[in-house]
Amino acid sequence: MSGQHHPEPESYAAIRTKAIESLLIEKGLFTGDAIDAKVQAFENDIGPMNGAKVVARAWLDSGYRKRLLTNGREAISEMGFADTQGAELVVLENSPAVHHVVVCTLCSCYPWSVLGLPPTWYKSHAYRSRVVIEPRKVLKEFGLELDDSVEVRVWDSNSDIRYMVLPERPDGTEGMPEEKLVELVSRDCMLGVAKAKTPTQVG
Numbered sequence: 001m002s003g004q005h006h007p008e009p010e011s012y013a014a015i016r017t018k019a020i021e022s023l024l025i026e027k028g029l030f031t032g033d034a035i036d037a038k039v040q041a042f043e044n045d046i047g048p049m050n051g052a053k054v055v056a057r058a059w060l061d062s063g064y065r066k067r068l069l070t071n072g073r074e075a076i077s078e079m080g081f082a083d084t085q086g087a088e089l090v091v092l093e094n095s096p097a098v099h100h101v102v103v104c105t106l107c108s109c110y111p112w113s114v115l116g117l118p119p120t121w122y123k124s125h126a127y128r129s130r131v132v133i134e135p136r137k138v139l140k141e142f143g144l145e146l147d148d149s150v151e152v153r154v155w156d157s158n159s160d161i162r163y164m165v166l167p168e169r170p171d172g173t174e175g176m177p178e179e180k181l182v183e184l185v186s187r188d189c190m191l192g193v194a195k196a197k198t199p200t201q202v203g
């Protein structure tokens, strides 16, 4: 399976899902819009919640953080989020000196067990081709300006290894409970195209 990016491009499950979806629309039980809304929820809210919980836990529990950075897949399944396809999950820790960014240059391999479905931009040719060549410029377009002293490392995912970023814990979060910390963790900061939000940004 090595080197293949999509181990099952048209899996039975995918085809079956499509068939059910068109049947539901045809029968008038569902609209395409309603389905799009659900998919968006998986992209933005429901999916990345798993990753956000992992991050908040790592910020609070240094033992867990260590396990997460040593063996991401095991530490993530500890929280009940398992990758049934068995891909390795490597967690990259951002620091004031090093900033990690995740891409799949060939297609759209994504740490779906923690982040849900990939957003459209992640799958776009522009992101996939440009982030490896001019990461700082691409990050700036996402609204993230990094100091020249920060080293930027870009990680290319594949079917065997997926990556997720452990963002820096924002200032002003001392003593904050886990469920509040979770709210600061966006999907984008776990891909490295943003930082975790500050308590003021969340409001």
Ligand code: FE
Binding pocket: 005, 006, 104, 105, 106, 107, 108, 109, 110, 157, 158, 159
């Ligand atoms: Fe891929």
